[in-house]
Amino acid sequence: MNLTLKVWRQQNTDTKGKFVTYKADHVSPDMSFLEMLDVVNEDLVKSGDEPIGFDHDCREGICGSCALYINGRAHGPKQGIATCQLHMRSFYDGETIVIEPFRAASFPVIKDLSTNRSALDRIQQAGGYVSINTGGVPDANTIPVPKVISDEAFNSATCIQCGACVAACKNASAMLFVSAKVSQLALLPQGQPERYRRVQAMVAQMDAEGFGNCTNTGACEAECPKEISLTNIARMNREYFTAKLFKEEEIH
Amino acid sequence: MKLDAKIPEGPLAEKWSKHKFNLKLVNPANKRKYTVIVVGTGLAGASAAASLAELGYNVKAFCFQDSARRAHSIAAQGGINAAKNYQNDGDSVYRLFYDTIKGGDYRAREGNVYRLAEVSVNIIDQCVAQGVPFAREYGGLLDNRSFGGSQVSRTFYARGQTGQQLLLGAYSALNRQIHHGKVDMYSRHEMLDVVTIDGQAKGIVTRDLVSGKIETHAAHAVLLCTGGYGNVFYLSTNAMGCNVTAAWKAHKRGAYFGNPCFTQIHPTCIPVSGDHQSKLTLMSESLRNDGRVWAPKTVELAKKLRDGLLKVTDLKEEDRDYFLERKYPAFGNLVPRDVASRNAKEVADEGRGVGKSGMAVFLDFAEAISRLGEDAVRAKYGNLFDMYQQITDENPYKQPMRIYPAVHYTMGGLWVDYNLQTTVPGLYALGEANFSDHGANRLGASALMQGLADGYFVIPYTLGDYLATIGPKPVDENHPAFAETVKNVTERIHKLLSLKGTKTVNEYHKELGHIMWEYCGMARNEEGLLKAKGLIRALRDDFWKKALVSGINEEFNQNLEKAGRVADFLELGELMVDDALDRKESCGGHFRVESQTEEGEALRDDEHYTYVAAWEYKGNNQPEDLHKEELVFENVKLTQRSYK
Numbered sequence: 001m002n003l004t005l006k007v008w009r010q011q012n013t014d015t016k017g018k019f020v021t022y023k024a025d026h027v028s029p030d031m032s033f034l035e036m037l038d039v040v041n042e043d044l045v046k047s048g049d050e051p052i053g054f055d056h057d058c059r060e061g062i063c064g065s066c067a068l069y070i071n072g073r074a075h076g077p078k079q080g081i082a083t084c085q086l087h088m089r090s091f092y093d094g095e096t097i098v099i100e101p102f103r104a105a106s107f108p109v110i111k112d113l114s115t116n117r118s119a120l121d122r123i124q125q126a127g128g129y130v131s132i133n134t135g136g137v138p139d140a141n142t143i144p145v146p147k148v149i150s151d152e153a154f155n156s157a158t159c160i161q162c163g164a165c166v167a168a169c170k171n172a173s174a175m176l177f178v179s180a181k182v183s184q185l186a187l188l189p190q191g192q193p194e195r196y197r198r199v200q201a202m203v204a205q206m207d208a209e210g211f212g213n214c215t216n217t218g219a220c221e222a223e224c225p226k227e228i229s230l231t232n233i234a235r236m237n238r239e240y241f242t243a244k245l246f247k248e249e250e251i252h
Numbered sequence: 253m254k255l256d257a258k259i260p261e262g263p264l265a266e267k268w269s270k271h272k273f274n275l276k277l278v279n280p281a282n283k284r285k286y287t288v289i290v291v292g293t294g295l296a297g298a299s300a301a302a303s304l305a306e307l308g309y310n311v312k313a314f315c316f317q318d319s320a321r322r323a324h325s326i327a328a329q330g331g332i333n334a335a336k337n338y339q340n341d342g343d344s345v346y347r348l349f350y351d352t353i354k355g356g357d358y359r360a361r362e363g364n365v366y367r368l369a370e371v372s373v374n375i376i377d378q379c380v381a382q383g384v385p386f387a388r389e390y391g392g393l394l395d396n397r398s399f400g401g402s403q404v405s406r407t408f409y410a411r412g413q414t415g416q417q418l419l420l421g422a423y424s425a426l427n428r429q430i431h432h433g434k435v436d437m438y439s440r441h442e443m444l445d446v447v448t449i450d451g452q453a454k455g456i457v458t459r460d461l462v463s464g465k466i467e468t469h470a471a472h473a474v475l476l477c478t479g480g481y482g483n484v485f486y487l488s489t490n491a492m493g494c495n496v497t498a499a500w501k502a503h504k505r506g507a508y509f510g511n512p513c514f515t516q517i518h519p520t521c522i523p524v525s526g527d528h529q530s531k532l533t534l535m536s537e538s539l540r541n542d543g544r545v546w547a548p549k550t551v552e553l554a555k556k557l558r559d560g561l562l563k564v565t566d567l568k569e570e571d572r573d574y575f576l577e578r579k580y581p582a583f584g585n586l587v588p589r590d591v592a593s594r595n596a597k598e599v600a601d602e603g604r605g606v607g608k609s610g611m612a613v614f615l616d617f618a619e620a621i622s623r624l625g626e627d628a629v630r631a632k633y634g635n636l637f638d639m640y641q642q643i644t645d646e647n648p649y650k651q652p653m654r655i656y657p658a659v660h661y662t663m664g665g666l667w668v669d670y671n672l673q674t675t676v677p678g679l680y681a682l683g684e685a686n687f688s689d690h691g692a693n694r695l696g697a698s699a700l701m702q703g704l705a706d707g708y709f710v711i712p713y714t715l716g717d718y719l720a721t722i723g724p725k726p727v728d729e730n731h732p733a734f735a736e737t738v739k740n741v742t743e744r745i746h747k748l749l750s751l752k753g754t755k756t757v758n759e760y761h762k763e764l765g766h767i768m769w770e771y772c773g774m775a776r777n778e779e780g781l782l783k784a785k786g787l788i789r790a791l792r793d794d795f796w797k798k799a800l801v802s803g804i805n806e807e808f809n810q811n812l813e814k815a816g817r818v819a820d821f822l823e824l825g826e827l828m829v830d831d832a833l834d835r836k837e838s839c840g841g842h843f844r845v846e847s848q849t850e851e852g853e854a855l856r857d858d859e860h861y862t863y864v865a866a867w868e869y870k871g872n873n874q875p876e877d878l879h880k881e882e883l884v885f886e887n888v889k890l891t892q893r894s895y896k
Contacts, residue, residue, distance in 0.1 A: 012807065030525040030645075038530055038758070045756050045802050051811055055318060057491040059531050062416055063322040085642055110462055111808040118439065121319050125431045129424035130383050134303040134708045135374070137381035141338060144392025154385035154410060157417060161321055190383045 029089035053112040064160035069100040074164035102167035119209040127201030156183040165220035171212030176220035179236035196243035259363035276720035283308030285724035289471040294323035296683025297477030299707030302425035305434035328415025331407035332700040334372040343404040356691020357840035382421040400696025453679035470727040480662035480684040486765020488659035495817035507674035508866035510667035510687030513832035518660035519592035523612040532658040542620035551603040593657035616652035671714035682706035692840025753798030777845040
């Protein structure tokens with residue numbers, strides 16, 4: 001396959017970026033998208049140019065590092081996968097592919113296609129945990145958890161923190177991400193003691209980071225590589241309202 | 253220096269409790285006067301950092317990824333073992349201990365392994381309390397499965413992503429301590445050297461991967477939780493960023509390297525599709541529960557398949573060789589990882605391999621589908637089948653999968669004593685980064701167990717003993733050792749950038765990988781190893797003359813990051829070969845062609861090789877010194893593994 005790439009190049013956070021066009025020839029359909037970029041980068045290094053910066057690590061769709069906006073879609077044209085699981089057979093010979101970073105005011109570009117998504121870490125630091133220390137916990141089977149509840153919590157917990165929901169959203173809202181985290185612990189008995197405190201702390205941090213609000217267009221759900229459901233957002237809203245209306249004083 | 257493993261005296265079951273009592277404690281009011289550095293935030297690092305901060309120590313945690321959650325523990329699929337005996341099927345701490353020692357082919361310490369089995373039960377309690385959503389039964393209790401040929405069901409799991417769920421648990425505990433101000437988190441920071449003062453570890457030098465700034469960090473102790481070195485083979489199931497740099501720098505500062513040649517090769521990975529391949533993808537071992545492994549009976553048939561003259565589904569039953577079932581009637585397709593891997597390679601070497609490259613064998617579900625129905629197979633393995641189809645564009649419900657072994661885990665690592673301390677006082681190694689618990693072969697679902705055992709339940713006790721001994725006096729960051737180490741780090745970076753050669757860092761890495769896989773992979777012999785040694789030396793010399801590293805230091809420069817890592821792999825590779833040369837026996841994942849039974853199985857030599865090989869660095873391009881830690885078995889009897 002022979003392809004034309006229009007790639008966002010930006011030296012660092014403080015400089016302006018622009019699209020640069022590259023030719024990618026002799027691309028095998030069996031290559032992954034990131035392997036195609038590897039090949040382009042090898043050529044760039046050899047010709048004395050700077051390789052394209054992009055985040056990636058496990059290349060199995062679980063670490064959440066890779067985050068490319070391909071032809072106007074987070075993680076590219078296919079459903080339910082991260083960029084690293086996208087293969088070149090999903091494109092046609094001669095195609096022009098536009099590659100951008102995940103764009104959001106809360107995700108400043110570090111270089112080229114690599115962005116700073118540490119806002120997502122800070123939201124979890126604000127309260128996304130159960131406050132227990134190591135040791136002194138009860139036996140794991142002391143509290144039975146209904147399988148349906150456990151499975152539902154697991155579905156929320158599959159989020160890989162890639163930020164595709166933010167990139168896909170016209171408001172750059174992180175609500176699908178935050179709600180998945182809130183849901184996991186709100187559903188499980190272990191999360192109950194801090195349930196209302198947690199949702200308020202996390203939402204407050206989410207707002208402080210500058211993420212937008214949810215207007216129910218559902219782009220996040222459509223682009224999520226783990227297919228996290230919008231139900232999570234509904235659940236987070238309910239948790240949040242319950243906290244604000246009835247339990248706010250209990251929060252400190 | 254004489255190696256002292258510091259394994260406590262007394263009966264096996266009492267060693268750890270007695271030892272815990274004998275360890276010194278740090279006064280609660282004094283804990284805040286100590287700083288501890290934790291490098292790496294996978295299961296071992298995140299759990300250690302969180303647990304130590306909870307105790308009151310000041311922790312500085314480092315990871316090269318952009319978030320602590322992305323450490324490669326996240327990718328573990330299968331599960332985590334624990335001797336809970338929830339299934340009432342005869343499991344016990346002693347049985348888990350015994351299985352682990354035996355599975356490791358009697359090359360691990362009894363004391364360490366018993367402790368691992370002992371604390372395994374606490375890990376599950378801890379994770380559940382954090383909100384880790386393990387699989388459950390309809391009654392609401394935790395589900396277990398049997399894993400990797402184990403005869404009891406002791407594996408806890410969270411669908412196919414146990415690693416992510418456990419890591420998110422540890423990461424949440426870490427986040428809580430960051431919130432409390434007890435952990436300073438440095439993401440996108442790579443450790444480039446250890447600072448030692450009077451032989452003790454007192455800090456590290458890091459590079460900020462965004463700005464390129466070289467920084468120093470002082471502490472009373474340094475914990476390396478930096479994972480394994482499987483990427484020395486270029487292609488492995490490790491993440492792209494996994495590297496040996498932190499461990500290797502520690503090695504050069506005096507930490508002995510234990511059993512570097514012990515690597516695990518996983519049999520069920522998706523084969524290489526071409527020269528562009530950047531990494532390999534593993535599919536859970538559970539596939540072998542229902543899939544049948546086979547290859548064409550003759551070289552001619554295999555060639556026809558490769559050339560597309562024959563379709564796999566047209567191959568008659570009598571032309572198929574179910575080689576694992578044929579050779580190992582008792583265990584069949586469920587033989588341990590090393591045996592399954594070696595047999596696949598043998599078949600490919602005979603010319604009976606399939607796929608374009610000939611580097612694959614079939615894993616066939618046709619029989620399972622006709623026995624159980626396609627829906628039942630989908631319910632069990634659907635996500636793996638989807639993953640396979642995504643990567644290969646072949647439908648595994650309609651035709652057999654192609655699989656081939658790939659490097660997966662390294663049992664070797666920094667030598668540590670019972671307290672997890674390396675031969676450098678104040679420098680510790682946890683998780684895959686140390687060598688301690690898996691001997692010559694790791695059992696499935698034991699890596700997660702060891703990482704969390706070290707971090708949650710071992711280091712919080714053993715580190716206190718050392719800290720209490722040295723006292724809380726602050727470490728002086730103005731000591732010349734810091735400036736000197738920074739100078740070394742900076743010089744090396746400048747040297748890499750000034751090479752301006754013609755060959756890319758990736759090309760060197762690929763070449764090194766080929767050498768390691770060919771001569772120090774699944775089967776090793778003296779002639780090949782000697783050849784590899786020469787090849788690696790030549791490649792290393794060439795690297796330092798002709799490598800091409802782009803850009804400058806003062807920027808986000810992934811090419812430079814990689815160059816430093818490959819340079820270290822080029823040194824480690826030679827040590828692995830030396831270690832493989834020294835160990836003339838076959839054991840676990842280390843198969844020396846010269847040492848096999850009449851049936852072609854691995855043959856141990858307990859008389860001469862019941863030791864841990866701990867290597868001491870002696871300077872650039874100098875042969876390393878071998879120190880032997882004799883392994884003493886007081887409780888188990890050494891037997892030859894047999895799966896016939």
